[in-house]
Amino acid sequence: MKYFYILFIVGLLLIHTAQAQQLERITNSLPVFAASSNISAANGILTIGVFSDASTVNQNNLELIRTLKTWNSKLIKKAIPHKKIEVTALDDTNIAEFKGQIIWVIDGDSFSLEKIKIHTNNGVFTIGTQELAFENYLFATLIQENSASMRISEPLFGLTLRAL
Template sequence: MKYLNIIFIIVLSWTGIAYTQPLERLIYGLPLFAAGSHIKAVDETLTIGVFSDSKDKINKETLTKFKDIKTWSNDRIRKIFELQKLEIVSLNSENLTDFAGQIIWVLDASASLEKLKEVTANGIFTIAAQDPGYEDYVFVTSIYENKSSDPDVERWRLTRFFVNCEVSQLRPSSNLKTKDGYVEKNCD
């Protein structure tokens, strides 16, 4: 019986690992998604806020992951954004409404959902992942699923790309509308 419990715990931990996704995989498409919504840098600086309701400050390692996305260095992406400099800042409920950047990635939110909806309405590109509960508050919600039938192999794919134009003045480009799993709400 003791061995069965150990095997059960091991199998349970494997399945937990298989369905959690590293942040790097979720944020990889951020430059393309934002570029497809006509976001531009201001004074050649693109400012991205990383928001969390559960943390007062996002750790430097997490902020660096956003800055180190390889696509930012692509010449075509830099031209689309008119980008020379990339700034990544930590956001929480206290400084959210003062944010003067162009993009907000939502790590987690509960108490600040209405504030997020407000900044989204002001033209900031807001995006969250893996939680359809954000769809009424942010411009883009992306859902990824592991499509591998092999538990040892991860093949994460974008399965739902929800764009809510009801809460934002931004509009998706025709390129974004061709994404697999694209769903929109009140986009003209």
């Protein structure tokens, strides 16, 4: 019985570690998407908002996004010149005052997503999980970012972008 408990605890630790690694893999792609969107940091500070209506965003997750090694890679720094990364938790109460460059949407209701759509239409790079409910609110980002990508004057990451 003693060995069963030890195996059970080890199993729980492995599951928790796998979930943390999955979050890090997903967040590591954020700088690459942001760099390809032709955004620029304001006064050297790149501000990212992580939006969730369902729950409060965990401070550890905000810190994970802020301290990603990918932000300091030469290619990302060339595409988005920045000195500092700030990551804030967003929800329905503070989304209207957000003055950053990137919004990462975890979940949201239609009322909140309408507010995010306003930011998207004003040029804030918005990325969300692949969720059918977000289709009407984040589609404007895809159109806007695609048109912005065609205006890049030099190749990004060795790729030349052109209209289809």
